[in-house]
Amino acid sequence: MTETPTTVEFTPERLTIAQEMIARYPQGRQKSALLPLLHLAQEQWGWLSPEVMDYVGRMLDIQAIEVYEVATFYTMFHLDPVGKHVIEYCRTGPCCLMGGEEVYDYLKQKLGIQAGQTTPDQQFTLKEVECLAACGMGPVFQIREKYYMHLTRERVDEIIEELSR
Amino acid sequence: MGKKILLEHIDVPGIETYDVYRKQGGYTAVEKALKTMSPDGVVEEVKKAGMRGRGGAGFPMGMKWSFLAKPEGIPRYLVCNADESEPGTFKDHYLMKNIPHLLIEGMIISSYALGANKSFIYVRGELMYVIRILEKAIAEAKAAGFLGKNILGSGYDLELVVHPGGGAYICGEETALLESLEGKRGNPRNKPPFPAVKGLYQCPTVVNNVESIATAGWIVNNGGDAYAAIGIGRSSGTKLISASGHIKKPGVYEIELGVPVEEFIYSDEWCGGIRDGHHLKALVAGGSSVPILPANLITKLANGEPRLMTYESLSDGGFQTGTMLGSGGFIVFDETACVVRNTWNFSRFYHHESCGQCSPCREGTGWMEKVLHRIEYGHGSMHDIDLLVDVSKKIEGNTICPLGDAAAWPVASAIRHFRDEFEWHITNPSEATKPGAVFKGDMALV
Amino acid sequence: MEDIKPQLFKVTIDGIEVEVEPGTTILQAARKIGGDVAPPAMCYYQPLKGSGGKCRACLVRVAAGSGKDPRPMPKLVASCITPVQDGMIVENSTNEQVLTTRKAIVEFLLINHPLDCPVCDQAGECDLQNFAFNHGMATTRYEEERRTFEKQDIGPYIQLHMTRCILCYRCVYTADQITQKRVHGVLGRGDASEISTYIEKAIDNDFSGNVIDVCPVGALTDKTYRFKNRVWFTKPVDAHRDCPTCSGKTTVWYRGDEVIRVTARKNEWNEVTEFICNTCRFEKKKTSDWVIEGPTKISRSSVISANKYRADTIKPDFQKKLAAATYTHVDDERDTSQLGIQQLPPERFAPVLPHANDPEP
Numbered sequence A: 001m002t003e004t005p006t007t008v009e010f011t012p013e014r015l016t017i018a019q020e021m022i023a024r025y026p027q028g029r030q031k032s033a034l035l036p037l038l039h040l041a042q043e044q045w046g047w048l049s050p051e052v053m054d055y056v057g058r059m060l061d062i063q064a065i066e067v068y069e070v071a072t073f074y075t076m077f078h079l080d081p082v083g084k085h086v087i088e089y090c091r092t093g094p095c096c097l098m099g100g101e102e103v104y105d106y107l108k109q110k111l112g113i114q115a116g117q118t119t120p121d122q123q124f125t126l127k128e129v130e131c132l133a134a135c136g137m138g139p140v141f142q143i144r145e146k147y148y149m150h151l152t153r154e155r156v157d158e159i160i161e162e163l164s165r
Numbered sequence B: 001m002g003k004k005i006l007l008e009h010i011d012v013p014g015i016e017t018y019d020v021y022r023k024q025g026g027y028t029a030v031e032k033a034l035k036t037m038s039p040d041g042v043v044e045e046v047k048k049a050g051m052r053g054r055g056g057a058g059f060p061m062g063m064k065w066s067f068l069a070k071p072e073g074i075p076r077y078l079v080c081n082a083d084e085s086e087p088g089t090f091k092d093h094y095l096m097k098n099i100p101h102l103l104i105e106g107m108i109i110s111s112y113a114l115g116a117n118k119s120f121i122y123v124r125g126e127l128m129y130v131i132r133i134l135e136k137a138i139a140e141a142k143a144a145g146f147l148g149k150n151i152l153g154s155g156y157d158l159e160l161v162v163h164p165g166g167g168a169y170i171c172g173e174e175t176a177l178l179e180s181l182e183g184k185r186g187n188p189r190n191k192p193p194f195p196a197v198k199g200l201y202q203c204p205t206v207v208n209n210v211e212s213i214a215t216a217g218w219i220v221n222n223g224g225d226a227y228a229a230i231g232i233g234r235s236s237g238t239k240l241i242s243a244s245g246h247i248k249k250p251g252v253y254e255i256e257l258g259v260p261v262e263e264f265i266y267s268d269e270w271c272g273g274i275r276d277g278h279h280l281k282a283l284v285a286g287g288s289s290v291p292i293l294p295a296n297l298i299t300k301l302a303n304g305e306p307r308l309m310t311y312e313s314l315s316d317g318g319f320q321t322g323t324m325l326g327s328g329g330f331i332v333f334d335e336t337a338c339v340v341r342n343t344w345n346f347s348r349f350y351h352h353e354s355c356g357q358c359s360p361c362r363e364g365t366g367w368m369e370k371v372l373h374r375i376e377y378g379h380g381s382m383h384d385i386d387l388l389v390d391v392s393k394k395i396e397g398n399t400i401c402p403l404g405d406a407a408a409w410p411v412a413s414a415i416r417h418f419r420d421e422f423e424w425h426i427t428n429p430s431e432a433t434k435p436g437a438v439f440k441g442d443m444a445l446v
Numbered sequence C: 001m002e003d004i005k006p007q008l009f010k011v012t013i014d015g016i017e018v019e020v021e022p023g024t025t026i027l028q029a030a031r032k033i034g035g036d037v038a039p040p041a042m043c044y045y046q047p048l049k050g051s052g053g054k055c056r057a058c059l060v061r062v063a064a065g066s067g068k069d070p071r072p073m074p075k076l077v078a079s080c081i082t083p084v085q086d087g088m089i090v091e092n093s094t095n096e097q098v099l100t101t102r103k104a105i106v107e108f109l110l111i112n113h114p115l116d117c118p119v120c121d122q123a124g125e126c127d128l129q130n131f132a133f134n135h136g137m138a139t140t141r142y143e144e145e146r147r148t149f150e151k152q153d154i155g156p157y158i159q160l161h162m163t164r165c166i167l168c169y170r171c172v173y174t175a176d177q178i179t180q181k182r183v184h185g186v187l188g189r190g191d192a193s194e195i196s197t198y199i200e201k202a203i204d205n206d207f208s209g210n211v212i213d214v215c216p217v218g219a220l221t222d223k224t225y226r227f228k229n230r231v232w233f234t235k236p237v238d239a240h241r242d243c244p245t246c247s248g249k250t251t252v253w254y255r256g257d258e259v260i261r262v263t264a265r266k267n268e269w270n271e272v273t274e275f276i277c278n279t280c281r282f283e284k285k286k287t288s289d290w291v292i293e294g295p296t297k298i299s300r301s302s303v304i305s306a307n308k309y310r311a312d313t314i315k316p317d318f319q320k321k322l323a324a325a326t327y328t329h330v331d332d333e334r335d336t337s338q339l340g341i342q343q344l345p346p347e348r349f350a351p352v353l354p355h356a357n358d359p360e361p
C-alpha cells in the first residue's frame, strides 16, 4: 500500500495538483503551499520521510529545515512509517464523557497495541489525537479522511472487521 | 421556536448543492450587495447589526472591519477561521459540511465589503472531507458566476482558496493562523501590529470565524437593524451552540441569544435535559477554555435571576461565579463525571497544544498537567492544590497569546468550585483511583 | 519651516526620566538609563531583527500609557518589543507584581533545566545564571522529571546541549539573518520543541559560529575551546586581524599566554556588536595571528565568583545553596572584564556566596 520512497517524485496526477496548489497563492508566496503539499505527499507515500520533505522543499524553493520545522509542528504528519490504516482516536474531555475512554481501552485491547504502535501485520497504527470537532457525536476516531462517530464496542468490532477484509 | 438565521434550511434535502441552495434564496445577498450597495454600505449594515465575532473573543465584526487599514496599492485579505479545535466546539464543522454555500456566500459579501480580491478559508486539516465539500461548492459558485472575474458585471473580482491546516489547535489563534497560512510553524505573533494593519504577507487582513462570516448574507438581505432586533442588548442575533456531554440530545443548535440556560438544557427543543436518572453537576458553557461552573451557579445568577445564554449574563459574576459564552461549546457534566479527571484531561490538551514559544505557557502547561496527573492517580498532596492555583496565576496574562489564559482558567475555576473533590482525591487515593470512582460529597446537584 | 529633528519622547521608568526617539522600545529606553532600571532580557537581542517577546523575562508594568492617554495597560507588557509613547510611565524594579512575575519566569525557565552550572561551560557568562541569581527564588517547587536530551555535535565546531536550551530562537534568527542557508531550526512543539538539524546535518557556513555567541546559555558551545575552563580563569583582550571575510575585530581569550578561544566582541548587554567569521573564531588560535588592542572593557558585572564552581567541590545540595545565595552588585569601574573576575579582590564575593562545604542553609 504505502510506497517506499525510493523514487521521490509525485505521480503525474499529483504533480499537476501540486502545481495548481502552488499557483493558488500570490506570486512569491509559494511557501504557503507547504501544508497542502505535505498532505499530498503523505497521501502518496503514507508518511513523510526526510527524502520526501526534501523533495517538497525543492519544489517550493525553500530550505529543507523550513520543511522539517513545519512537519514536526503539526500533529497530522507521520514522521515514521505507519500501518495501512492509521486510527486517530480522540482522547479529549467531551468524548470521554460519552464513554470514549472505555471504547478506547477496548480498541487497544482488540488490536493488542498501545498509542503510537502498529500491529505486527502492518494493518493498523493507533494514534491519540485531541478534539476532532465532533464532540456531540463522540466517541470519535478518524481514519484518513473519514470520521467514525458514536463509537461503541460493537461499532469498533464492525469497523475493524470491515477494514481487515 | 426561536428565529433561525443560519440553520433555517438545514433540513432541505440537497441543500449542500448549489441548485438547491439557490432555490432557497441563496446568493440573493451577493446580488443585492454587488449590484445595489457600496462596500462601505455593507460594512455599515454589519456594524448596525452589532454581531459579535463567534470565534470566541466576541469582538463586534463590523467594528473589526472598519479598523482595516487601506493603504493605496497594497492588497487586503480576508481569512476565514475554520480551524475549529476548541474542545466542545463542533458548530463550524456542522455548518460547512451541511450548508457550504452559506459560508461561500458570506465570504463573497465580506470580501467585497473589505475590498479583498483573494480570500482564504483556513480549515483544520483533519476536516479534509469538508475541504473537498467546500472546494466543490466554490467550483459551483464560480460556474454560476458568483466568483472569478467581474462578478455579476460589477467589476469586482474574487478568488477563494481553501487552505488545510496540519493539526494544531493553536492555529485557531488568528496570528498563528496567518503564520500557518504563510507555510510556517503556527507560532502566534506578538501584537501589535494587529492583523488589521499587518496580517497575511504583512498586508492588512481581517480574520473572522466561519459562523460570523456566514451571517453576513442574512444581514445584507434583511438589514443590520433587523439583526440587532434579535437577541438581547449587546448580545444581538443568533448563536450556534455545540451541545455535548451528559444530555439527552447532543448536537448543534441555533438559539436566539437570551434563551435562559435552564431552558436550553431542559427543553426538548434543545438539549432535552440530563440523561435519564442523572443530575446536572457542572457545566462548561463556552468551550474548554472558559471557567467551569458548578450546578448551583449555572441556571441562576448570584442575585437569583435566571442566567441567560448571552455574553453578558454568562459572564455575570466575573471569575468568582461566572463564566463566558466563548465559542459556544456547551459541555454538560452529570454526577458521574469526575472534575479532577476532566481538569487533568483539559490540562493535557493545553500542554499538548502549546506552541512552545513563550516560557510561562511552554513550561507551565506541562507542569500543571503533571501535577494534575499526580493527583488524579492518587499521588497528590494538599500543597499541590495551592501550587496549581499559583502556577495558573503565573501563566495567566503573562503570555504572548491567550492560550496561556485558556490553559489557566479551567484549572483555576475547577479548584475554586470543586476544591473538596480535589482534596478527596488526595486524602482517599485508594478509593479515588478505582475505575469509575467519583466524589460523592455534599455537592449541590440540580 | 518645521524643525526637522524628530521630536523626542519623554518616558519615566522607575521614577527616572529619559528622552528617546519615537519608535524606541521600553527596554532600550531603560538601558539608556542603565543599572537596575534595565529589565533582564533572555530572548531579545538588539542586533537580530524580530527577536524578543518570547521569554517574558522583561515584562514591566505600564502605569500610564502616554501623556495623552494616561490609563495604565491592563497586563504586564514585554518591554523589549513595546515602543514607548510620549509621557509613558513605566515601572520595572519598583513594582511588586513585576518582580513576582519575574521570579515566576525564572522558575519556569528552570523547571526543565539541568541546573548543572558547576560543570557547565557557560557558567560565569551565562545570562540564565545571572537572571536566576538576580531575580529568582531560593528553591524550586518542581518535583517532576525534567526533560533531557543527549548532547549532539552539529558539525566539526559546534556542540549542542539541548537540555540547556531555553528556546529563545536567537540562534535561529542569527542563521536566518547572517548566513546564506539555515540548516538548523526549532523542531517539534510545546515543551517538546528542540533546536535541531533533523538528520544530524552539519552547520557549516562561514558565519555559523556566531550562534555560539548569541546563545544566552550553554546550549551551543565551541568545540575548539581547548580547555574546558571556567571563564574566570581566562583573560579577554580586544584584538583584530586583517580578515578577507569579516571585520576581523574580536575578543581573544587567554589563559596564561595561550589563546584558548576567540569570540565576537560584546557590548555591556552581552550582545555581539559585530559578527565574525569562522576562520577568525575557530582557526586563529595563535597570538601571532592577532594584533592586540588592549584589555576588553566591560563595566557590567557578572554575579559569579571565582573558585566557587570547581567541580571537585560539588555536593548535590550545592546548587540549592547557590540558588539561596544573595548577590551583591559588584560595581567596579576598573578597566577589567566582567568575566576576568579573578582580578577583583576576592573579599568582594566571599561573604555572600556559600561555600560548597558549608553546612546546610
Ligand SMILES: Cc1cc2nc3c(=O)[nH]c(=O)nc-3n(C[C@H](O)[C@H](O)[C@H](O)COP(=O)(O)O)c2cc1C
Residues within 6 Å of the ligand: B052, B053, B054, B055, B056, B057, B058, B059, B061, B081, B082, B083, B084, B085, B086, B169, B170, B171, B172, B173, B174, B175, B207, B208, B209, B210, B212, B213, B401, B402, B403, B406
Ligand atoms: C488558542 C486560541 C484558539 C482559537 N481557536 C479558534 C478557532 O478554532 N476558531 C475561531 O474562529 N477562532 C478561534 N480563536 C479566536 C481567534 O483568534 C479570533 O479571535 C477569531 O477567529 C476572530 O473571529 P471572530 O471575530 O469572527 O470571532 C482562537 C483563539 C485562541 C487564542
Ligand code: SF4
Residues within 6 Å of the ligand: B170, B187, B188, B353, B354, B355, B356, B357, B358, B359, B361, B362, B399, B400, B401, B402, B403, B404
Ligand atoms: S501562550 Fe502558549 S501557545 Fe501562545 S504563544 Fe505562548 S507558548 Fe505559544
Ligand code: SF4
Residues within 6 Å of the ligand: C113, C114, C115, C116, C117, C118, C120, C121, C122, C123, C124, C126, C127, C128, C129, C164, C217, C218, C219
Ligand atoms: S546554561 Fe547557565 S544556568 Fe544552565 S547549567 Fe549552564 S551555566 Fe547554569
Ligand code: SF4
Residues within 6 Å of the ligand: C164, C165, C166, C167, C168, C169, C170, C171, C172, C195, C211, C214, C215, C216, C217, C219, C220
Ligand atoms: S540553542 Fe541557545 S540560542 Fe538557540 S534557542 Fe536554544 S538557548 Fe537560544
Ligand code: FES
Residues within 6 Å of the ligand: A090, A091, A092, A093, A094, A095, A096, A130, A131, A132, A133, A134, A135, A136, A138, A140, B087, B088, B089
Ligand atoms: S472531544 Fe472528541 S471530538 Fe471533541
Ligand code: FES
Residues within 6 Å of the ligand: C040, C041, C042, C043, C044, C052, C053, C054, C055, C056, C057, C058, C059, C078, C079, C080, C081
Ligand atoms: S527579552 Fe523581552 S520577552 Fe524575552
